[in-house]
Amino acid sequence: MTSSASFDTLESLQADIAELIVRLPTLKNRQFIQQALTTIVRLADHEIERLDWKILSAALADMERGFQLFYDYRHVRKVTIFGSARIAPDRPEYQMALEFARAVAQLGFMVMTGGGGGIMQAGHEGAGRENSFGLNIQLPFEQQANPFIEGDPKLINFKYFFTRKLFLLKESDAVALFPGGFGTQDEAFECMTLSQTGKFGPVPLVLIDRPGGDYWRSWSEYIDKQLVQNGLVSPDDPSLYTVTDNLDVACDAITRFYQVYHSSRYVSEKLVIRLKTDISDALLEQLNADFSDIIIQGRIEKSQALPQEAQDETVGLPRLILYFNQRDLGRLYQMIATINRMGTPSPEDAAHPERK
Known part of the structure; x- marks a missing residue:
């Protein structure tokens, strides 16, 4: 590449970055975009090997292709x-x-x-x-x-x-x-x-x-x-x-x-288990009795979406909330199996386990 071409590319990059910085406050995921940019800037100030930059650049290119491909298929299991x-x-x-x-x-x-x-x-x-x-x-x-x-x-x-x-x-x-x-x-x-x-x-x-x-x-x-x-x-x-x-x-x-269980996430210290359909009070009591060993405080409770989940696409799903010890994952899988075995999925959910 000629020096002129390199300069043109650098000018274009400068313009793109400047535009991104201007738009950053309006972007949905601005916090994480800013963190990523900050990391790149910090690395540029350190003495790291050329190979390190090659690894970083190629890994980001790999991830860019992956994120772009799967975005349109995010609702299919x-x-x-x-x-x-x-x-x-x-x-x-x-x-x-x-x-x-x-x-x-x-x-x-x-x-x-x-x-x-x-x-x-x-x-x-x-x-x-x-x-x-x-x-x-x-x-x-x-x-x-x-x-x-x-x-x-x-x-x-x-x-x-x-x-x-x-x-x-x-x-x-x-x-x-x-x-x-x-x-x-x-x-x-x-x-x-x-x-x-x-x-x-x-x-x-x-x-x-x-x-x-x-x-x-x-x-x-x-x-x-x-x-x-x-x-x-x-x-x-x-x-x-x-x-x-x-x-x-x-x-x-x-x-x-995926009969009754849908997905899960953490909100602060709480494990939020999203369900396709609500479970009975009797099953909730059974879960509290059978799996108290994996709860570090309180009980397993029913809940609607928490305020932190307001933008979540699953906001309408019923939930179970618990303070899971984050150690006994085998027991958590056993609890999910119990929910799926003892819960009652709707005919629509039972017919389409692939839907997210």
Whole structure:
């Protein structure tokens, strides 16, 4: 690039930044835009390596593409499918992933995968191009986009694994894990870790094998023997996930999770659980009796939207409010399961678990 071109680009950037600063007080998310700009300015004043700037720039570009793509699909629930890129179409694991993706797409969910071959390809083949997102990674091997998503506007190529994984989890309302290698194990344990620490979800995690397979069953036995029995994880942590080799069980684990439960967030120290329909007073009393161990003060109470949620699109939904200890996530998942099992969804909600 010539120095003149560089100067023109700098002038344009200066004009864009000046305009943004003028408009900032009127922007909806001005607080966070200002924080992001302030961070960039502070970094520019520090001596950091050229590579650090390359990482920051490329990561922001990855996130820009992801945010823009998913914005128009924010009201549709999505299932992320993880699994090996090396599993051939003639293997039963591939067929199971294909049938699972087809089933959840028919239920109204969209499907996200890493965009490559193997289990990822099976996910797109089953769901169909119109119901698929591909979040590919730039690698020198294995990871060409599969023909069922190649060329689709819902295919993104990420530079970094961490930004790719951010969107595969941030945008998902359920995670299905099929057999795979180191990458799949990494994804499985990160899902467990983030769920266990409250950094992701609550969402259903389903570990799916071919009929009669023991990949996840032997994995689950290892978790119980080496982690649970040795006190390295909570005895309730296996409640975070479902292990199955049955298609109907896998689909039911996802749809049942959203029978009555809708979503949750924190408002200060309070956990706000949004529900699709109100629960009975009797069920509320049962929840207080059965899950008092995860409440640090007060009781579980019914509520309408709090003042801090006034701009929330879910403002009309009934809520449960509690001071959750933010530690026993396995128990929280058990409470959500009780709400879904004992609550009464409306026929409309029961027919459309995919709707946000």
